Structures are given as C-alpha cells and as structure tokens.
Amino acid sequence: MPAPNTKYHVIVNPIAGTGSAPTSGLINDHVCNLLESLGIPADVHVTESVKDAGRIGRDIVLERIDTPADGVTRVVVGGGDGTAHEFIEGVLEAVKEKGVALGKWALVTLPLGTANALHSTHFPPDAAPLPIPPALAPALGDISPQVHQALSSLFLALSDAAPRPLPITLTSLVGRDGTVSEVVPDHIVLSTSLHAAILSDSDALREQHPGLERYKLAAAQNITVFFPAEVELVPDAERGVRQYDPRTKAWVAPYTQDSEAAGSVRLKGPFTYFLSTTTTPRLEPTFVIAPTLVSLPRDEGERTMDIVILRPLRDPAVRKAIADGSDAGVQWAARAKEVLGGAYQDGRHVGFTYGPDGGPVEDAGPGDVVVETFRAAGFVWRPTDDTHAKSHIVCADGSLYDIAKGGEARAHVLGSEKGDRATAESGFWVWG
Numbered sequence: 001m002p003a004p005n006t007k008y009h010v011i012v013n014p015i016a017g018t019g020s021a022p023t024s025g026l027i028n029d030h031v032c033n034l035l036e037s038l039g040i041p042a043d044v045h046v047t048e049s050v051k052d053a054g055r056i057g058r059d060i061v062l063e064r065i066d067t068p069a070d071g072v073t074r075v076v077v078g079g080g081d082g083t084a085h086e087f088i089e090g091v092l093e094a095v096k097e098k099g100v101a102l103g104k105w106a107l108v109t110l111p112l113g114t115a116n117a118l119h120s121t122h123f124p125p126d127a128a129p130l131p132i133p134p135a136l137a138p139a140l141g142d143i144s145p146q147v148h149q150a151l152s153s154l155f156l157a158l159s160d161a162a163p164r165p166l167p168i169t170l171t172s173l174v175g176r177d178g179t180v181s182e183v184v185p186d187h188i189v190l191s192t193s194l195h196a197a198i199l200s201d202s203d204a205l206r207e208q209h210p211g212l213e214r215y216k217l218a219a220a221q222n223i224t225v226f227f228p229a230e231v232e233l234v235p236d237a238e239r240g241v242r243q244y245d246p247r248t249k250a251w252v253a254p255y256t257q258d259s260e261a262a263g264s265v266r267l268k269g270p271f272t273y274f275l276s277t278t279t280t281p282r283l284e285p286t287f288v289i290a291p292t293l294v295s296l297p298r299d300e301g302e303r304t305m306d307i308v309i310l311r312p313l314r315d316p317a318v319r320k321a322i323a324d325g326s327d328a329g330v331q332w333a334a335r336a337k338e339v340l341g342g343a344y345q346d347g348r349h350v351g352f353t354y355g356p357d358g359g360p361v362e363d364a365g366p367g368d369v370v371v372e373t374f375r376a377a378g379f380v381w382r383p384t385d386d387t388h389a390k391s392h393i394v395c396a397d398g399s400l401y402d403i404a405k406g407g408e409a410r411a412h413v414l415g416s417e418k419g420d421r422a423t424a425e426s427g428f429w430v431w432g
C-alpha cells in the first residue's frame with residue numbers, strides 16, 4: 001500500500017466518451033472513496049475546455065517543485081487517450097519551459113473515453129478480471145464487471161505493483177532551413193501514409209458522414225495512394241536497428257534496406273503504410289498491427305519503437321502492373337486489403353512473404369517479406385515531392401500535423417538521445 005501521505009492527482013474529462021463521468025459515480029463513489037478509505041489524499045482536477053488536461057499537467061509540474069516524498073508523481077487519468085496525450089504534452093512543455101527535471105510520473109488509466117487504447121491494451125475487455133486486492137475489498141463493496149475492468153489500473157497502483165514504462169515518442173517538425181517548428185509527443189501511435197491520410201480525410205468527411213462509415217470512405221480514397229518519401233531509421237545506441245524475420249520469428253540485422261550509413265538504415269519510397277508504436281500492438285481490439293511489441297518484449301529500460309512499413313514497389317504484382325502500363329494503385333489496393341486483413345488475424349501479416357509470380361501472400365514462405373517490421377530508436381520521414389500534400393501529414397495519437405514543404409519529421413523515443421537528459425528514473429510509467 002502506498003504511504004498514506006502519497007498524494008494522487010485525479011484528472012477527470014467530463015465530456016470524454018459518452019460524457020457520463022460526472023454522473024456515473026465512478027469518480028466519487030469508487031476512485032475518491034477508495035483513496036479516502038486508505039487515507040490517501042486526492043486532488044481532483046476537472047477539465048474545463050479542450051486541451052485543459054495540458055494546463056493541469058503544467059500546474060502539477062509547478063506545484064511539484066515540492067516533490068513527493070518518494071519522487072513519484074501519481075496521476076489518475078480519467079478520460080480517453082486524448083486526455084492522457086494532452087496531459088503528457090502539458091507536463092513536457094512545462095518541464096522544458098521551466099528548465100526543471102522531468103522526474104518520475106506514474107499514471108493510472110481510468111477509461112472514460114471512446115477508444116481507450118492504452119487501458120484496453122493492458123486490460124482487454126475479454127480478459128479474465130484482476131483479483132481485487134483483499135485490502136481494497138471492504139471499501140469497494142459489490143461492483144459490476146464494467147466498474148471492475150475500469151478500476152483495474154487503480155487496483156495495481158494501490159496494491160503497490162510496479163508500474164510498467166510508458167515510452168513517449170517525440171516528433172520534431174523540421175522546416176526546409178532546419179528550424180524546428182514544433183515538438184509533438186505521443187504515447188500510443190505515430191503514423192504517416194495510409195493511416196494518417198485516413199484520419200485526415202475522415203475528419204473532413206465528419207459533417208457529411210457523422211457515422212463510422214466516414215472511415216470506410218476515407219480508406220477507399222487512400223488505399224491506392226503511393227506516398228513519395230524517404231526514410232532513415234535511427235539506431236538504438238546498444239542494439240542498432242533490427243528487422244523482424246518471419247522465418248525465425250526473431251529480430252535480425254536489417255535485410256531489406258536500400259543503404260546503411262553509421263548504423264542508420266535508409267529506405268526509398270514510395271510508401272503506402274508507415275506506423276510506429278511504443279505501447280500498443282493493436283489499434284482496435286481485433287486489429288493487431290504491431291504484434292512484435294508483445295511477442296518480442298523489449299529489454300528493461302530499452303527506449304525503442306516498433307515500426308511497420310509497406311512499400312508497394314516490393315510487390316512483384318505491382319512491378320508487373322507498372323511494366324504492363326496498368327494501374328499500379330488498383331493492383332496494390334488488393335494487396336493492401338490482403339495484408340491488412342492479416343492484422344485482423346492476430347497480427348499474422350508480419351509473417352507474410354510474397355508468393356511466386358505475384359500471387360497470394362504466404363506465411364513465412366521462401367519469397368521476399370511483405371511487411372517490413374523494424375525496431376529502432378527513431379526515424380526521419382522526409383517527403384520527396386512538395387506537391388504531394390498527403391505525404392506531408394503526420395498523425396500523433398490521433399492529432400494531425402503538416403510537414404512544411406522541403407521539411408521532414410524526426411521522431412525518437414524520449415530518453416534515447418543524450419539531449420533528452422533522461423535518466424533511468426525519469427519519464428512516464430503506467431499501471432497495467
């Protein structure tokens with residue numbers, strides 16, 4: 001049990017998800033009640049507007065100059081992934097602004113949002129419920145399975161389980177002249193190409209198509225698009241850049257790169273899919289895009305990301321379509337559906353290899369690998385055609401950003417660069 005004087009900050013986004021937080025009783029009847037019964041003080045902060053979780057994060061940094069006894073700032077994030085994202089962004093901005101040390105932040109997820117990707121990664125809705133710690137049972141009373149699932153991260157925190165690292169990726173948007181216009185943090189997913197373009201187009205379609213069909217429409221608009229760019233994968237200081245080998249189901253030295261310099265791996269475009277993540281193998285409960293995060297766990301303290309890439313010109317059927325003068329985008333669309341369909345089969349796509357003569361893909365056959373899956377400390381995404389607007393879009397945890405013409409996006413896991421001044425004891429952790 002944490003020491004009784006260990007304060008918790010409880011952030012509540014009242015409009016997240018269905019907007020039911022204020023009336024559901026989850027905060028007052030369960031979270032606050034539980035903390036109070038254990039003699040743990042809580043500061044409840046309710047967000048009042050868009051981005052207000054960032055303001056709360058900043059305020060906590062300022063207040064924290066009075067550091068908690070064990071150096072850990074504990075925060076219950078009551079909201080969805082957007083609330084957690086804004087909060088982390090606010091903390092990092094304040095730390096930079098004030099020139100103070102980041103320190104150690106340990107988060108409890110309280111899934112009041114819509115997708116709640118972070119919470120459901122750790123507590124999938126269909127998984128067996130965590131046993132309720134005996135010391136908490138009297139204060140909890142009878143709770144429904146939904147409340148039980150929602151409180152699971154808090155149960156771990158209050159039973160003194162060790163939180164797991166929550167690696168943050170920082171993306172610098174760099175202009176043609178090398179100046180950085182913005183540094184964007186994310187804790188779930190960072191993408192360009194198809195994933196970013198779908199989110200961008202579906203935002204534009206929201207008014208006409210408020211329902212989920214707008215994602216399908218946006219996918220159809222982008223599945224044939226080739227995104228002109230070049231990529232550099234940045235090596236981890238100890239481990240370099242590694243690539244997944246479907247035949248041995250292990251990380252090996254990169255084997256599909258166009259060139260390599262000082263450990264950096266270069267890939268020429270065009271690309272159709274490019275997505276990195278440090279925390280979640282799945283974007284939806286059944287869409288497992290980065291299964292290696294789970295099947296090949298990182299070492300303790302390792303600051304790397306898994307990157308999933310599709311490059312259409314690696315497909316023999318696409319090369320043939322180009323040689324024949326037929327529509328390569330249409331040819332690719334069929335392949336993309338086949339490959340991404342594998343993600344719905346528990347992440348099978350990372351094992352696909354091209355079949356003979358451009359036919360259907362095979363599982364770990366003798367042909368070339370279809371999906372290029374890497375583990376690296378970061379990457380540089382450099383669009384190579386200024387007139388191709390969609391290749392300039394970057395999506396960080398669902399928020400969209402534009403790379404300036406002639407510019408690039410440089411992403412790295414916080415703590416992997418010396419300039420981060422991170423120590424093994426600084427950064428974000430989460431109970432899950």
Ligand SMILES: Nc1ncnc2c1ncn2[C@@H]1O[C@H](COP(=O)(O)OP(=O)(O)OP(=O)(O)O)[C@@H](O)[C@H]1O
Binds near residue numbers: 016018047084117
């Ligand atoms: N009081 C408020 N009024 C209006 N908007 C708010 C308020 N508080 C927070 N917000 C905004 O609510 C938005 C949604 O929050 P969040 O992303 O956590 O929920 P969600 O979209 O339902 O869940 P998820 O991201 O998990 O799908 C955020 O963009 C945030 O800026």
